[in-house]
Amino acid sequence: LAQQVAADAIDLVKHCRGLRIATIVGGMPYQMQIARLQNANLVVATPGRLLDLASSGQIKLDQVRFLVMDEADRMLDLGFADALAEVHQLTAQRQQTMMFSATFAPRIQQLALRVMHDGGSKVQKVQVDTPQQSHANIRQELYWADSPEHKRRLLDYWLRDPGIDQAIVFACTQIECESLAEELQQTGFAAVSLHGALSQAVRNRRLGALRDGRVQILVATDVAARGIDVPTITHVINFGLPMKAEDYTHRIGRTGRAGRDGLAVTLAEIRDRRRLADIEAYTQQHFRPLTIDGLEPTKFFPPIQEQRPPARKGAGGAGRRPGGRAGAPRRDFGEPRGPRQFEPRAGFGRRDENPFSAPKAGLRKSATAPLRQAQAAPAKRAAKPYSPRNTGR
Structure with a gap:
């Protein structure tokens, strides 16, 4: 970057x-x-x-x-x-x-x-777009998988999409990233891995190969979720979901660059439903599961529904946000601070004190309640005719 x-x-x-x-x-x-x-x-x-x-x-x-x-x-x-x-x-x-x-x-x-x-107190916030409004030119799709083997078949289907130019496949861990890249190479795809354990020289060479068109598929961890600007990336595939909902926004932003349209495909198993709920809550957009003819899931997948836990009685009323203090208003970035709530701590500015440290309570993640147990009827997606892509480009 x-x-x-x-x-x-x-x-x-x-x-x-x-x-x-x-x-x-x-x-x-x-x-x-x-x-x-x-x-x-x-x-x-x-x-x-x-x-x-x-x-x-x-x-x-x-x-x-x-x-x-x-x-x-x-x-x-x-x-x-x-x-x-x-x-x-x-x-x-x-x-x-x-x-x-x-x-x-x-x-x-x-x-x-x-x-x-x-x-x-005098901070100004300049906001071009919000995570809820951005990526209008990126089509986002969700596909449920019964098992890791089923998810791998779905990935193979999408990587053979005739409309693909270049793609980034996101994995959760470095081990998964390396193994998946090797598996794709053995299958005949021009694929390389990119993660934090690689030296800077190796990263530079692989990103250069991606930009030059010598690599079609980049299998990466979230180290590639920010900063990579390659306009020819047409597909982003979430093979593993991000740990934090905001990273989903950065991931899918690798496609649809320079005014082009892009496609972001998420492949999920039942264990990923809570992360999907967090993403829905953050982006304020709901996933509508799709299926591919011949690759439909056989298991039941409940709908993704992000629900806030009810407020405790006598602790700030019905509008109290999870993890927040009773009656404490939520302030936006750049909003003037109150004199008491934001009074600088004693000793601020000393070299032995880290001003970026925050109380542990402020780092809690909002909880999500159990999902509703109603079945969502997945929409059918017509299978695309395809032929294996020539990966020797």
Whole structure:
């Protein structure tokens, strides 16, 4: 993602004189990156390598004027919290902080506000589209599978779709990603895997092969859910469902790029019904299960229905949201803070304190109630005539 952002930035400033752009990412040679840092005006970096160079004196961050965090929710939510806290301290004199993401969960908004000027009281939220309104050009379909073997046959059907150009197949784990890519290769597909255990050089080669058209199918974990911009990806197939509902939005956004139409196919087993309910609740869109002639499921699958648990008596009334405090209003990102609720903690700003840390109670995930036990009549999808795709492209 950093390399892609840097490439776009170079295109944007190619008519401006005296602007130098440097890319700093892990897994690449230090000396080459240090040379690029000379007189650089814009540095696109991953947090770890940036701090490595800062600690060795190769880059000084006390003169930074603008700090931009792309995919900020993922960085705040995962293992970069400590690194971002240090970057926050090293760039304390900056004029502006900007955070970008297609999704911003409420719990992450609270973390983000802690590193804004004046405690976040003057934050402005600019929203182009919402997860509920976006992806109008992407058709989303759900297919139930009786077993892993049944799901594999459904995957094979879709990968032989005559309308496919290139596809990303998302898996849950690195092991599943590798095994599925090997199985597809043995079946005759031009497929490669992409996950976090691969070196940066290997990732670059495989993404380059995807962009050049030498690879038709990329089997990936959620490491590929953000940042990959390949307009020829026509299909996204969720072979394994994401752990978090917001990641579904990022996954399907890999298709339908540059004004094109796309198709997002989700293959699910009965054990996935709770994750599907979370996705429905987050996107405010309901899946209508479809079937393929000859590949229909034989088991009963109850309809997906996300239900909120009833509020406890005397604990905030019927409108109380799960996990929230009684009577506490829900604030949106950028909304002015009340003086008491958002008063900075004692000692905030010290180097030994991580401003990105949040109370554990604030990280609880909303619970979903049991599903209704009524049977949903799945819609029939006519089988497509197809022939094995020539994968030697």
